[in-house]
Amino acid sequence: MNTRLPYSGPFRKLVLAFDVGTTYSGISYCILDPGEVPEIRGVTRFPAQEHVGGDSKIPTIIYYDQSGNVRAVGAEADRVDLEEEAEDGELVKAEWFKLHLRPRAPSSSGITDTIPPLPRGKSAIDVFADFLRYLYQCAQGYIQETHANGTNLWRGFESRTHFVLTHPNGWEGEQQYMMRKAAVMAGLIPDTEDGHSQLSFVTEGEASLHCCIQSGLANEAIKDGKGIIIVDAGGGTIDISTYKKTTPKGDSYEEMSAPQCYFQGSIFVTANAKQFLQNVMRGTRFELDIPYITRIFDKTTKLRFRSADDPQFIKFGTLRDKDPSLNIRSGQLKLLGSDVASFFEPAIRCIVQSVEEQCKASPNAISSVFLVGGFAASDWLFSNLKTSLMAQGVEVSRPDSHVNKAVADGAISFFIDHFVAARVSKFAYGTSCMTRFQPQNIEHVARSANKFRDLSGDWMIGGVFSVILPKNTKVTETQEFRQAYGKLAPDPSDFDKIRVDIMCYRGTIADSSSQWFMDKDPFMYSTLCRVEADTSRLSIPPKISKHQRMQYYEIKFEILLSLGLTELKAHICWQENKKGKYLYTFFHVSRSNSSLRSPAQVVYDPDIVIQE
Template structure:
């Protein structure tokens, strides 16, 4: 188990991690006192929660009334009598809303049909804000009640802006999703909408958070002795995140490097439930039980899905009373009997997806992978664990899962990510760059093929449009301090046009090296737009002219600088003034992702 250094800050601080899951959510935290070794703890009391213990989480459920106002959240939403009251008063139940935030890729194109729709006049940001507001209130009450000086401690930290937050998200989430989560955190009142406030929101992928959990739990110690890599499979309610890491040489302590691009698949436990629902709808169609499909599915989700272990034995869904029976449908005494082989089909796509993803990770890995750790709420399924173990151990892989608290991995790991920062290098999953134009070269065959699109720029040179310039190549290992930069030139006859410059950063998801933005255009998606105030630079420009060109023009030489080493994209524009490099402030603007593209 890794040791942690004392907190080196000058004043007390609170650190809170929100693990907003598709089906269940939790909160972990740490009180950072100068000179003291921080401990990771969990919020273990929530309103109306039945089980109180170290691994407690609450359902990710919100009920809204007819006016769009929050009525009940979390465990309170599953309390006795709530469903009846909701039906009587016309409340709207919202669950699984996390997946509405996902990037719109072809791999997730079919997810929408599996999700309950968003309530009227609500966005997914609204839902995240309402849920995080509830988690924040619960955390505040818990800390105030748990510590003798809790009320003063919270009041001081809150008023002085000394509460930092870590928000975890699936491996597949990108900058646009992080931006929406930060907006939700601001709306929830976690931080003010200022530069300092936004800076107190930090992000970590669920895969990386799970790695930190495994390190802190001592699970990785033996696996790393021979220098091999380890694979983290975080199986949750909505997504299954696959991440590969290895220990790297470091003079400053324990350090890890990502050794294969992470993956994110929409094959979590809710999709097992959805496949069970589809089966039951077909099986019970035309019978008197067809209207009970939703209730029977819920009973399967809460009990049968979790206890399924043996394909050769029949499985039972207890949903009614002794009066409910139909021998032709295998229903007796309120129980529906299903063949174990049928129940196994509900799991098969998820199991096959994980096996395929693990195989791909091992093939692409920079180091051999010898151990696999299964964490997350779905990891509690004995059937999932057994099938993965049986399929993978013959290949010489050690496959295991923590004995307890597998659903705490992301929350506790998110706090450890902030405190311990074990991952020093990550791998770019895609190629990132920007549209531009190249100077026409008639001896270049590809240029010659595009002769019809060549145009004359203001400086008289011939240019080819629809070019894509890669700033960060795919599958590149990135340290946190490494910057990726490319030089560019911007020309204009009007000096004022250069006072503000903006550029779109795109992501290319194809297998090859991109050169032209009009080839395989469906493989490109907009990551963000960076905008910079370059007025200080533009005001110092001197008009230029070239022989044979009428009129003058202005020229700006600059670099676009991207940093992907942390869990968020950082971008800047830099230039030279009097031989000194200058960097301008840049705003990063994310637009809602409406593009469907290939993964």
């Protein structure tokens, strides 16, 4: 188990971690006192909550009235009378709203019909902000009630609170931007650069690793240079991450391969059950009962399912409800155990395949798989994974207690312990550009109909993806990836601003290539953000075109990418010669928290020009 050092900061500080899950959410916190060893604690009591304990979490549910006002949240919203009001049209229920923030990637396109729509007039950011506001109020009430002189204690934290928000492995800069916007709307942080610095993000996989390290599980399993895989099985997503220790002694870890995220959480088991019921009961008098039967399955049958050989029962009605042809007797629906097992099969198959892929991609042998998250409480899921993976020499285990608090506690550990020193880029990051036409290059010749002369008189060809940060690259927190570019214009006023779109490529084109044509895999690109730099003060001398002897202007600059902690940051820099000194100016995209300050030698490639 890790031995934490005393906090060395100058002021008392509060760290709050909000794990907003698809189905359940939790809060952990830590009071940082100078000279004291930090202790991670959890909020274990929420308003209207029946069961109170160390693994306490609340449903991720909000009820709105017809005017769009919040009526009930969390445990307060998990009441039968509110469900009835919603059915009568008086209230509107918002659940699984976290998944509306998901990246618009091909891997998530098939789940749209599964996710309930948002309330009318509400965006995903609106609902997320309302829920964050409620979590903050719960944290405030709990700390004030459970700590000595709690009211004054909380008052002292109002300007000294740092927030950590967790998100699935597959969430990217756009999702972090929306979550930050929701935090501002919720009143957690001000919408300023200093305010943004009070918020950090961590993936659920990395947060779970920190929790396993704190419990001592990771240290024992990761001996002899072997790696471990964290499978965070939640309500909406399954996040899979692989780590190893960087040194035999110490607490520094690094990712061994790019983390994965799949939409195969426990809600999709319920969705599979609902589809099965619709197929069986369509056209019968029980068809209207399917939503209610599905809810009963979700809260009872799904949780206690352990054997595919034994029949399973869903008690939903009275003694009068029966239909032998549907296996309904005395208000109970009888299901074959094999049918219930089929509801779990996609999730089990997904995890096993992903673990196998991670094992193949990892340079070190994998010793153990740790199953955490709310879905990990399923004995059927755990036993099947254990059987499948042990046959391949991989041990599968899950924490004995608080299996669903790993992410919230780990998020606090992420902030105060900082165990992960290097991460692996999930995709190739870069920008669209044009490059000088090469008549000896077969790829260029195949697209020669698209070549054109630029202002300098050179033959160019566009539609090129220029890689700045390659996929599957190990990245430390301070490491920068840079690429030089140029831009031409007929008038210097065109250079008042430089705008560059930072793009992400999710396909499988060879990672070793520094650039390729985007028409090869056109649907696998997405724009992450736009970087803008004010270059109006630059003095740019004119140049003369070698083709038509026309005057033009050229600016050269670099794009810098870094992963920082868990956020991709994009910057533009250029070199300006004033009185013999080189000045380095850095501008960063508005979705970043900080700007770079360390100058470096600028090297330009004149063959690459940004494409407008």
